[in-house]
Amino acid sequence: MTEFVIGHFNIITYIVLMMIGFYAMTGKTNLVKKLVGMNIFQWSIILFVVSLGAKRGATIPILLDDANHDRNPEVVLDAMQYVNPLPHVLMLTAIVVGVATTGVALALLLRIYSQYGTLEEDELLETIRSAGNPSAPSR
């Protein structure tokens, strides 16, 4: 059991974080809390993919011994010595996307607050319904 937990530490962490985010998105009525939940959800996945690139005892992905490499290319091309940089680079892009999404969502929340004066979902839906909008989003 202990070995399983240690061996799958990254996966367990991301699943727990993801569920926390999922709970905040579905269980909370405050829209800001929903947004925070969405962020936790996103970051949990980014954390997981970053952990895929981690490797104990490996070094940064720059050729170690240039002189050796010129003489005998096979010696240095041992992938086990190097950390895989690709997941980190990909997640850098994903983080940028996440920041953009958060920005858009916060801008929307500002608009919602200035328009309705509340960020509680139940009050919000009440206001929209009493305004008689036929296309009001249902719960």
Add this chain to the structure above:
Amino acid sequence: MNIHQSAVPILIVAAPLVASFILPVLGWWKRAAAFPVALVALTFSFGVAIVAAREVLTNGPLQYFLGGWAPPWGIEFRIDHLGALMLLLLSFITLLVAIYSKRSISRELPEREVPFYSVYLLLVAGLMGMVATADMFNLYVFLEITSLTSYALVSIGGGAAVVSAFRYVILGTVGAAFYLLSVGYLYSVTGSLNMADLSRILPALYQSNAVLVAFAFFVIGMSIKMALFPMHAWLPGAYSNAPSAVSAVIAATTTKVAMYALVRVLFFVFEPRFSVEVIPVTTLLSWMGAVAMVLGSVMAIVQSDLKRMLAYSSVAQIGYSVLGVGLATTMGLTGALLHLINHAVIKCCLFLAAGAIFYKTGLREIRQLRKLSIKMPWTSAAFSVAAFSMIGVPPLGGFFSKLYLMLGAIDEGQWVFVGAILFSSTLALSYFVNVIRYMYFPSPNPDADAAVPVSVGGRPEENTASALSMTDPSRDEAPATMLGPMLILVGVTILLGWFNGDIVSRFLSPAILTSFGR
């Protein structure tokens, strides 16, 4: 078939992308420059899409390596037969909606043309990129570009649009996050992100748990993005509260592109036998499609708001396409892809008509559209033809895609699905004929139609004012820039019916054969 190196795939994506950044600068100098710049960029994209389609038909698929790095290390853009057809469709529809939007946006969003067209072009770039790319992570980036711009475009609709947009943000992000997770799992076992490379590596790993998890998350993520039935909650609000032009373009493109990505990964990255035998996801998808078809149509019937009715109709039509994908046969997939194209064209036309009606009369309620055929004969005619195509009246495009779907279901002996298709089409007949009846044949006693509670839609004073305007049925047609795109789309619907055999044999069959033929 040989693959050719060409700069065409990148040009299609680059034109709207570059223009969307030039546009704010030019617009800052002169606001009136925004629309022409957008028009030039979209026309260029459409022109390149035509060139790409001709190249693909004569010489086979095109590919382009970004930065000159060959895959699997570099990002690859690839256009095959299916991609060429999708690009043609997307660039055509976005161009038409841009022409249409000139009048409707200057009315609905006065003085906001510059940001609108800038974001609009970015949306087009994202859509084109999703179709053209052959890299899983690049697809995620374009998916998010598409989604972020859709959120922004939906939110400017006024009224409850911001709330709908926020809901769309939350659900859309969950969908994209699932997709990202699936890419992470796939990368962890294969070490590759290129689609062609993955399709070579994956068959040996079909029993791996990580691949199964990746596949499951992919299907769920894309189902959210394309609003498959239980995950459709964001769609009705987003479609019905967005500005008219935005509803038309989003309804016609975003869900279709997600659908295209699903087909691409289900049948071209994975082999059909994986999604049929190893994990029975296609069976599940076809049942979900059948449920979506019936329940979407039922929900559409009970709507009193025209745009909301069209939105629920979209949920049903996505069900048709997913059912075809779930059959996982050549015939079923042909029907699904053909229906996807037909639905994009028809739903775009219907939303444009709804927008034109709103532009001229301010009406959104179906019951208020009495005698619209006298006031706006061309708009009513365009709406009716498109509606008949959606129902599946024979010479029009919608009939043939439903026919292919039915034949696919019959071949498989799935009589439940045949029944579901027929039942859902009957329901579609009832909700569209209801609208057409109000447009053309209002009941002789006006009180019978007018005696609906006014509180249902909009502000009361607005309703009485517009009701008065409708009692004066003098002819007052939408402007030509709005009417033109609608009528062109009606023409396309008729042509899609007429040339359905050509589309299937020249574009769809070669694409499907590369998956099912191997």
